Amino acid sequence: MKRFVFGRYWSVVKKEVIQIKRDRPSLGIALVMPLMMLFLFGYAVNTDVNDIKMVVWDQSATAYSRELIDQFTNTRVFEVSAHASGYRAIESMLDDGSASVALVIPPDYARKRDRNEPANIQMLIDGSDPNIARTATSNAQLIVQNRSVTMQESRMQKQGMSELEPPLTLDSRVLFNPNMESIVFNIPGLIGLIMQNVTMILTAFSLVREKERGTMEQLIVTPIRPLELMLGKITPYVGIGLFSFCLVLLVGTYWFGVPVKGSISLLVSLSILFLLTTLTLGIFISTIAKTQLQAMQIAFAFILPSVLLSGFMFPRESMPLVIQWLGGLVPLTYFLEILRGIFLKAVDLTALWKDALGMGIFFLLILTVSMLRFRKKIE
Amino acid sequence: MNAAISCNELTKRFGDRVAVNSLTLSVPKGSIYGFLGPNGSGKSTTIRMLCGLLVPTSGSGTVLGLDVMTQSEEIKQRIGYMSQKFSLYEDLTVEENLDFYAGVYQLNAAERKQRKAELIEMAGLTGREKQIAGSLSGGWKQRLALSCALLHRPELLILDEPTAGVDPVSRRIFWDVIHELARQGITVLVTTHYMDEAQTCDWIGFIFFGNLLAQGTPQELIERMDANNLEDVFIDLVKQEEARLAQARAGEGGR
Numbered sequence: 001m002k003r004f005v006f007g008r009y010w011s012v013v014k015k016e017v018i019q020i021k022r023d024r025p026s027l028g029i030a031l032v033m034p035l036m037m038l039f040l041f042g043y044a045v046n047t048d049v050n051d052i053k054m055v056v057w058d059q060s061a062t063a064y065s066r067e068l069i070d071q072f073t074n075t076r077v078f079e080v081s082a083h084a085s086g087y088r089a090i091e092s093m094l095d096d097g098s099a100s101v102a103l104v105i106p107p108d109y110a111r112k113r114d115r116n117e118p119a120n121i122q123m124l125i126d127g128s129d130p131n132i133a134r135t136a137t138s139n140a141q142l143i144v145q146n147r148s149v150t151m152q153e154s155r156m157q158k159q160g161m162s163e164l165e166p167p168l169t170l171d172s173r174v175l176f177n178p179n180m181e182s183i184v185f186n187i188p189g190l191i192g193l194i195m196q197n198v199t200m201i202l203t204a205f206s207l208v209r210e211k212e213r214g215t216m217e218q219l220i221v222t223p224i225r226p227l228e229l230m231l232g233k234i235t236p237y238v239g240i241g242l243f244s245f246c247l248v249l250l251v252g253t254y255w256f257g258v259p260v261k262g263s264i265s266l267l268v269s270l271s272i273l274f275l276l277t278t279l280t281l282g283i284f285i286s287t288i289a290k291t292q293l294q295a296m297q298i299a300f301a302f303i304l305p306s307v308l309l310s311g312f313m314f315p316r317e318s319m320p321l322v323i324q325w326l327g328g329l330v331p332l333t334y335f336l337e338i339l340r341g342i343f344l345k346a347v348d349l350t351a352l353w354k355d356a357l358g359m360g361i362f363f364l365l366i367l368t369v370s371m372l373r374f375r376k377k378i379e
Numbered sequence: 380m381n382a383a384i385s386c387n388e389l390t391k392r393f394g395d396r397v398a399v400n401s402l403t404l405s406v407p408k409g410s411i412y413g414f415l416g417p418n419g420s421g422k423s424t425t426i427r428m429l430c431g432l433l434v435p436t437s438g439s440g441t442v443l444g445l446d447v448m449t450q451s452e453e454i455k456q457r458i459g460y461m462s463q464k465f466s467l468y469e470d471l472t473v474e475e476n477l478d479f480y481a482g483v484y485q486l487n488a489a490e491r492k493q494r495k496a497e498l499i500e501m502a503g504l505t506g507r508e509k510q511i512a513g514s515l516s517g518g519w520k521q522r523l524a525l526s527c528a529l530l531h532r533p534e535l536l537i538l539d540e541p542t543a544g545v546d547p548v549s550r551r552i553f554w555d556v557i558h559e560l561a562r563q564g565i566t567v568l569v570t571t572h573y574m575d576e577a578q579t580c581d582w583i584g585f586i587f588f589g590n591l592l593a594q595g596t597p598q599e600l601i602e603r604m605d606a607n608n609l610e611d612v613f614i615d616l617v618k619q620e621e622a623r624l625a626q627a628r629a630g631e632g633g634r
Contacts, residue, residue, distance in 0.1 A: 007482055007485050008482060008483050008485060011478075011479055011481075011482025011483050012479075012482075014479070014482070015468065015471065015475070015479045018471060018475060019468065019470055019471065022470045023470065213466070213469070214465070215466050217432065217466055218462065218467070218527075219483075220432055221431065221432060221458070221460040222455060222480070222484065223452060223455045223456045223483070223484065223485075
């Protein structure tokens, strides 16, 4: 009586597939949500800072001052959005956000340069977005420093000194993502996030719906085993999960140009492990929630931390230790390491075994808890 | 005794509340047993314990000779259950619902085909096989639910207010089917609020506040209570019990 009967399991699969096909809104979520999230994150969530709007108050208005402004715009970090005269005009532009930084060149800039006197230029920065402010400060610092070094060099050469040999140089090379584009970093993570959300929500919904409509009660009085029911319910969603995985992978590779550098077969097999984990999470949610609304709320209560704590948006290294541990409770954390490792660094299991193991342990844990909670009783 | 259901001191508590209090009853094989009582009296809880949906707090019970505590999975293969709420898949067609339950009860292909044809005929659903179940009217839905509960030829049929909210014609057709099933030897346990339905049962049990107040054939009960009809029996029993409880409470307060 305790054995697994394939016929019963298969009936559930067939029934579920018919229901999914008839439930257009859910099918829509399964197919459209991945694409929507992909384009949203692909374009909107861009942590690269460039073209910072800069208002210029050039009181010198000479070839020298224009040369300096060019230095700023040449880096593509700054772009001149307006010219102004007077602090009041500058302030109002910083206030209404039409400019994020202001460059003030004093009237005696050219004169001081000619006389080889130290000149002082000013930059006002809107610090409300720390990311922009930080980028603006460090880049402006660098531009001015470079400029003053070249100026010093040419001055010394004029005085008959030989070319200056810098005592220290840094030769830096960025590996894996040489252009430091955030999209290359984001797309692999998105695959994980999308797979998690789609499969978790749909599985939880399909099970809670049975409770809500009373069909679960009818199922409980049949001889069907909990495992047959559970597997039968999730089998179609494995298909949907794999579909969104392929969709996101293809769009990510061909549209956003983020190639997979590592082994595809390793990527697929670890993705299936992740898929099983998120499906089981969906089952777990359904054992707690009594209505679809509750299931939705629980799912969101889980999605938010998984976005914030997993390292999807913010680096985990800079989080407090306790928060890092909490991140360890989120399966996406492990999967992100795996995805980024395979996508960007082409590493294999020797580098990823810890994350694969972490994900596997999480899967077994949540499976056990769900199986214990998923009883054929209605209490 | 040859009983399809027999329970002894069956009790179910939800926290402090006693839903079913030491219920002892037996349902003879092949009979129709009408389970009567006001709303919230413990009828559904009793039925759910017998079906293996709920675990009894104490007491014992057997269904078709199988223990409700330990053999509920074996019981499930041999009973048919239909709840007061329509609990089939509204987004599946008549035929798809039948196919699903045929699969769940592991009917083989030949048996499935035969049973489906028989039951569609019995329920009068011929020509509606491809209709979405959610679009059927109340009476059709109940008969479809009954068909699904009968697919695996259960020996015992448990019906929880099967005719609540169903029109008189559909109710009559439904009960004709129930009597026909009883003639074929199937035991039927049914709860209802309609006394005309109860009148046609072989046995009747009254339950109130989780206690079984009276049991017998409809005629016996009417004679014993010296009443005109079953409805009076029902109302008298409820009044007596309420008076007894009020007295008990007053007695407690006086001490």
